[in-house]
Amino acid sequence: MPDPSRRAFALGLAACAGLAVAGLAPRPAGPLVVIGGGPAGAAAALALRRADPRATVLLIERDPARLAAEDLDAPAARFGPPRGGAGFARLTAAGVAVMLDDVMQIDWAAARLELLSGRRIGFDRVFLAPGTAARSEAIAGLDAHARHAWPAAWGNAREARRLAAQLAALPAAGHVVLRLPPAGLGHPRAALGRALALAQHLAAQRPAARLTVLDADPGSALAPAFARAAARRGLSRQVSWLTAADGAGLRAVDARRGLLETGAGPIHANVVNFIPPQRAGTIAVTAGLVDDSGWCPCDGAGRSARQPGAVILGDARKGATRTLAAALASARRIG
Structure with missing residues (x-):
């Protein structure tokens, strides 16, 4: 029939x-x-x-x-x-x-x-x-491979599944980086929610893992908002939040090596949630x-x-x- x-x-x-x-x-x-x-x-x-x-x-x-x-x-x-x-x-x-x-x-x-x-x-x-x-960005090494390997999962169901699979395969003491763009995000509340979601996931599934947030927007007020929310939920112990003043801006990336060159120095990560300007x-x-x-x-x-x-x-x-x-x-x- x-x-x-x-x-x-x-x-x-x-x-x-x-x-x-x-x-x-x-x-x-x-x-x-x-x-x-x-x-x-x-x-x-x-x-x-x-x-x-x-x-x-x-x-x-x-x-x-x-x-x-x-x-x-x-x-x-x-x-x-x-x-x-x-x-x-x-x-x-x-x-x-x-x-x-x-x-x-x-x-x-x-x-x-x-x-x-x-x-x-x-x-x-x-x-x-x-x-x-997404808007394009002039960052050395940020090519098609990097954008695929480091999914934004920002309104895209396929990328969300890919990010979830990468987190499921994260080593017990692995390192996750959430990269927020220096401008053009247009959704600060969602960015805060993403940081909290990642921190909560790691606390529940990989308590020995670390989360680093790269927030290079000079006008961002997300760091103190995250600190308050994370403290209420007990999520702040394994989280580092780098602002523009801390050198969160990117100079180059190498997705094959899991490397992000920042103003604060090189950062290696197992999983990168890379969100571009919107x-x-x-x-x-x-x-x-x-x-x-x-x-x-x-x-x-x-x-x-x-x-x-x-x-x-x-x-x-x-x-x-x-x-x-x-x-x-x-x-x-x-x-």
Whole structure:
């Protein structure tokens, strides 16, 4: 007997394909399109359907795992992306059309999306939840191998699983380094949470292991906040927090040797959680929605200051409080 969920998924894709624009009209009528199926994007799609049950709402997401019902396994969950979004079944039950594809370009004049698959989709309005992406850094030795060997696990489920596996293989008296970027993190509360999660993991699983945090942001206030939180939880004994004044800045790295050359001297590590500077997701950049800060300027309702036809959701907004609760709140304010 055919799997009903697969049949519904196939029908959903077929329905979405029917939305493709032949290019005959310069300004075709189209659906309300939500780009990004994370917590903010999924919540926005549901909110749009609730506001107008007759509206055609299309959600475009490139990663099927974001819409899966299953949660990450427990060891990786603390390092993975938030799981506050609605899954495929809930979205389709609410009447949201779901398309698995990647938006490569937005033609604002023609009100049309260019997709990786080659399809073109007309739209009435666009709501973007592009999330964040890493900025490149000019650090000697920081190449593709280093970025793979030292996962950020910053909103990426695959990297979260890789980091969890590395921690599981950590020697009893091993050394873990958490590297925070000197600028452009955009999520200080999450950085504090990551440091606490690593310290708690080591205290429970590898009590003889050490954690070093490299926090090279001159304006960071995370060190005292971590000290207070760690002391309350009894986690501070095996943790060293190096600030910019202590020489936390990186001069070079060698991932094959587990070496980080810092202003305080060389540091060797068994596991490195290397978090790069952040900016708004790639589609926000290619669509011309970011300013020099790397984030999307917008008003309190999320309306873009650079493109009146766009509404920005979640972490990509300039000045956003980058937490799950704030991302979901941004979806409730769409208008």
